[in-house]
Amino acid sequence: xxDPGYNQMKYLKWLILAFPFEERIADQSVIAGQNGERYxxxxxxxxxxxLLVYNYSGKPMQLDLSKISGTKKNVWVMNPSDxxxxxxxxxxxxxxxxxxxxxxxxxxxxxxxxxDAQKNYLEKTATALTPRE
Numbered sequence: 001x002x003d004p005g006y007n008q009m010k011y012l013k014w015l016i017l018a019f020p021f022e023e024r025i026a027d028q029s030v031i032a033g034q035n036g037e038r039y040x041x042x043x044x045x046x047x048x049x050x051l052l053v054y055n056y057s058g059k060p061m062q063l064d065l066s067k068i069s070g071t072k073k074n075v076w077v078m079n080p081s082d083x084x085x086x087x088x089x090x091x092x093x094x095x096x097x098x099x100x101x102x103x104x105x106x107x108x109x110x111x112x113x114x115x116d117a118q119k120n121y122l123e124k125t126a127t128a129l130t131p132r133e
Contacts, residue, residue, distance in 0.1 A: 011083035014129040015052070015111065018121055023047045032062040032095040049116035054080075058100035058108030066093045070116030074124060077101065078111040083129040090117055 028035065030044040030051050042061050043054045049069045055061055065073045075088040077100070086101070091114070102108035115121050 008081055010131075011078075011080055011129055014083065014131055015078060015080075015113075017132045018129065019050050019052070020047050027051075027067065030064055030067050032064045035061075049119050050121060051114045053112045054109065055100060055112060056109045058102050058104045058110070060097055060099040061112075062095050062097050063112065063114065064095050065091055065114055066095075068114065068116055070118055072117035073114045074117050074122075075115075076113045076122060076126075078113060078129065080109055080111055081107070085113075085122070085126050085128055087124050087126075 024045055024047050026044070027046045028044055030046055030053060031042050035042055036057070036059060039057045040059045041056070045052050046068055051063070051068050053061070053063060071093050073091050073093060075091055075098070076085050077088060077098075078085050088098070098112055100108050100110050102110070113122065
C-alpha cells in the first residue's frame with residue numbers, strides 16, 4: 001500500500017467519474033496520424049462530448065477534436081501521479097497537435113482531456129481533480 005501507483009489510482013477513479021460513463025467507447029481514431037508502438041502508443045476513449053487520451057511517453061501527438069460534439073473544445077492535461085490539471089485553452093474542432101510538459105518517457109505520462117466548450121464537466125480554473133459526491 002506504500003507503492004506510489006496504489007495511491008494514484010484514486011485520480012484515475014476521479015477522472016473516470018467526472019464524465020458520463022454509459023456512452024464511453026474506446027476509439028483509437030481520435031489519435032490522428034501515426035500512433036506509436038509500445039511505450040509511444042497512446043490510448044483513447046470518448047463519449048459524445050468529451051475525449052480522454054492517455055500518453056505514456058510524453059511524445060507529441062495529434063488529436064482529432066472533431067470526433068466529439070461542438071465547434072470549440074476546452075482542453076486540459078492531467079498528471080496522473082498527483083491529479084493536477086492544467087488548462088491548455090480553447091481549440092477549434094480539427095486535428096490539433098499536443099505535447100507533454102515533461103521529458104520523454106520516465107514520469108512523463110499525462111492524460112489529455114478535451115470537452116465540448118458548451119459542457120461544464122470541468123471548470124477552466126480547476127487545478128486538480130477532486131472526488132465526486
